[in-house]
Amino acid sequence: MNPTELANQATLAANRALELAEAARQAALYVAPVAEAAEPFLYLLTIFLMACFVGYYVVWNVTPALHSPLMGVTNAISSVIVVGAILATGLSDSIAAKIFGFIAVTLASVNIFGGFMVTRRMLAMFKKKG
Amino acid sequence: MGATVSTLAYLVSSVLFILALRGLSHPETSRQGNLFGMVGMGIAILATLLRPGMGGGGIAIVLAGLAIGGTIGTVVAGRIQMTALPQLVAAFHSLVGMAAVFVAAAAFYAPASFGIGTPGHIHAGSLVEMSLGLAIGAVTFSGSVIAFAKLDGRMSGAPILFPNQHKLNLALGILMLVLIIAFVATGNSLLFWLIALLAFVLGFLLIIPIGGADMPVVVSMLNSYSGWAAAGIGFTVGNILLVVTGALVGASGAILSYIMCKGMNRSIINVLLGGFGTTGGGEAGPGAGNGDRAPVKAGSPEDAAYIMKNSQKIIIVPGYGMAVAQAQQVLREMGDLLKKEGVEVSYAIHPVAGRMPGHMNVLLAEANVPYDEVKELEEINPEFAEADVAFVIGANDVTNPAAKTDKSSAIYGMPILDVERAKTVFFIKRGMASGYAGVDNELFFRPNTMMLFGDAKKVTQEIVQALQR
Numbered sequence: 215m216n217p218t219e220l221a222n223q224a225t226l227a228a229n230r231a232l233e234l235a236e237a238a239r240q241a242a243l244y245v246a247p248v249a250e251a252a253e254p255f256l257y258l259l260t261i262f263l264m265a266c267f268v269g270y271y272v273v274w275n276v277t278p279a280l281h282s283p284l285m286g287v288t289n290a291i292s293s294v295i296v297v298g299a300i301l302a303t304g305l306s307d308s309i310a311a312k313i314f315g316f317i318a319v320t321l322a323s324v325n326i327f328g329g330f331m332v333t334r335r336m337l338a339m340f341k342k343k344g
Numbered sequence: 345m346g347a348t349v350s351t352l353a354y355l356v357s358s359v360l361f362i363l364a365l366r367g368l369s370h371p372e373t374s375r376q377g378n379l380f381g382m383v384g385m386g387i388a389i390l391a392t393l394l395r396p397g398m399g400g401g402g403i404a405i406v407l408a409g410l411a412i413g414g415t416i417g418t419v420v421a422g423r424i425q426m427t428a429l430p431q432l433v434a435a436f437h438s439l440v441g442m443a444a445v446f447v448a449a450a451a452f453y454a455p456a457s458f459g460i461g462t463p464g465h466i467h468a469g470s471l472v473e474m475s476l477g478l479a480i481g482a483v484t485f486s487g488s489v490i491a492f493a494k495l496d497g498r499m500s501g502a503p504i505l506f507p508n509q510h511k512l513n514l515a516l517g518i519l520m521l522v523l524i525i526a527f528v529a530t531g532n533s534l535l536f537w538l539i540a541l542l543a544f545v546l547g548f549l550l551i552i553p554i555g556g557a558d559m560p561v562v563v564s565m566l567n568s569y570s571g572w573a574a575a576g577i578g579f580t581v582g583n584i585l586l587v588v589t590g591a592l593v594g595a596s597g598a599i600l601s602y603i604m605c606k607g608m609n610r611s612i613i614n615v616l617l618g619g620f621g622t623t624g625g626g627e628a629g630p631g632a633g634n635g636d637r638a639p640v641k642a643g644s645p646e647d648a649a650y651i652m653k654n655s656q657k658i659i660i661v662p663g664y665g666m667a668v669a670q671a672q673q674v675l676r677e678m679g680d681l682l683k684k685e686g687v688e689v690s691y692a693i694h695p696v697a698g699r700m701p702g703h704m705n706v707l708l709a710e711a712n713v714p715y716d717e718v719k720e721l722e723e724i725n726p727e728f729a730e731a732d733v734a735f736v737i738g739a740n741d742v743t744n745p746a747a748k749t750d751k752s753s754a755i756y757g758m759p760i761l762d763v764e765r766a767k768t769v770f771f772i773k774r775g776m777a778s779g780y781a782g783v784d785n786e787l788f789f790r791p792n793t794m795m796l797f798g799d800a801k802k803v804t805q806e807i808v809q810a811l812q813r
Contacts, residue, residue: 262590265595268362270599273592273600278701278720279371279702280702281701285564285700285702287364287365288592289436289440289570289593292570292573293439293440293574294586298447298450298586299443299446301395302457303409304399304403305456305457310449314450314453315402315405315406316406318443320412322413323416323417324414325413325439326413327418332421332432335422340374342714342715
């Protein structure tokens with residue numbers, strides 16, 4: 215292979231690369247609006263997946279003796295959907311939303327208070343004896 | 345309070361919730377963990393109430409809901425007996441599910457509050473998330489109601505089976521998918537409620553074939569569902585705290601389900617298909633063993649007391665029968681008396697003992713048994729060989745050696761507590777009936793086994809009296 219041939223081939227490869235880059239740019243322009251719409255979802259999805267991993271490692275570290283209190287605590291904190299209920303009740307003028315929001319707040323509050331209280335009762339029994 | 349500040353507050357809450365779970369890695373840090381959880385919840389609620397645009401009327405409604413629900417929750421949690429814990433947890437799960445349904449409904453009728461569109465014109469992506477949160481929430485609700493009824497004895501714990509059950513569930517599942525697609529395409533309110541209705545029916549149908557002793561798996565699974573429902577709602581309303589918490593709870597319930605299944609050597613599918621332990625297992629009177637076996641040796645509480653008094657090491661194996669008989673207090677008295685005689689006493693807990701994960705540990709803790717005397721399966725199994733007495737109270741299948749030897753047995757492969765290695769085995773049982781799995785326990789017929797027939801609490805009380813003499 216002589217130097218001229220090599221140079222020609224290099225030029226061809228470079229041109230091809232430029233074409234590909236241009237195609238990618240066009241594709242990106244085309245996708246941008248979609249990506250914009252998907253962005254909040256992807257952001258939440260990222261957080262969701264990370265939280266799954268955190269949950270996985272933290273929960274494996276829970277001692278089996280405390281699996282019942284674990285259910286109590288997770289039950290209480292899953293009622294954090296009360297946040298959604300509060301927003302619906304407080305931010306909207308819709309009567310339907312206010313009624314549904316009120317019911318949801320009430321149900322979730324039973325859980326929040328009940329869950330934390332019953333867990334507290336259970337954990338109080340696991341004090342070091344003697 | 346601006347949007348950035350409330351997002352920061354939600355972040356703090358998320359971290360506090362993670363720390364709440366982290367605290368449960370040891371009994372000594374657990375109470376602080378629970379406190380973190382409460383503070384996290386308080387911050388989340390306060391930050392939401394202080395968001396701009398919150399109307400005074402709305403805040404009043406929210407405070408009323410918090411007061412009513414909070415009072416009910418506090419009273420119920422304060423009064424509940426620890427033996428009734430599994431049904432309480434199931435009832436609480438049903439409330440989370442129902443709350444998720446109502447939040448989804450509120451978001452559907454007031455989408456502008458969450459910036460996901462206007463009524464009738466909600467973004468398609470949000471409709472997908474909303475229908476998932478709605479469906480999972482509704483399944484969690486009706487499934488938990490059935491689990492509650494079974495655990496509370498309002499409904500027989502026996503599996504309810506009918507022909508083509510699984511085909512029906514599959515068909516309903518496909519119908520659900522079709523409804524969700526139609527809902528996302530049209531945003532129709534009738535379809536919204538149809539999805540909720542169908543999900544209620546599905547939750548009901550999914551749990552009725554599952555038997556009473558499989559409830560630890562069911563309760564854990566519904567725990568997981570309540571988390572996924574919260575996450576679904578979190579995606580709908582675009583809130584990071586709901587998404588993080590939902591993921592934490594979902595992962596936690598899934599891990600507990602896995603641990604419970606492993607404790608029975610059964611797949612989650614096998615548990616969910618249900619109908620386990622419905623064959624065989626007829627009731628038989630004391631001493632009515634199979635004809636070709638040696639008769640069982642029945643003893644008196646006095647005999648048991650005498651033998652235990654002269655032992656060096658005793659391992660107590662409690663099961664659901666102890667919880668039913670409420671025998672934990674008197675069991676601890678027996679343990680105390682034996683310790684005074686210089687006997688080493690410890691407790692062995694099988695992962696699936698009781699009706700929810702960790703059920704036995706809570707009952708023993710309630711009876712003031714020090715938690716370091718209570719040991720898990722892997723930890724205690726090597727110790728049975730050195731034990732003079734294995735005292736099995738209200739447990740059966742989890743001690744059955746057939747799980748190791750008999751490949752045809754329904755419980756083959758299940759990890760068991762090696763009580764057979766102890767010099768003497770006591771079984772406190774009402775009769776000779778087989779356990780939940782419907783499998784005979786050959787241990788009953790061994791020469792070194794002594795059966796103590798009667799109610800677990802009464803027999804233990806008689807042993808305590810004999811020890812005091």
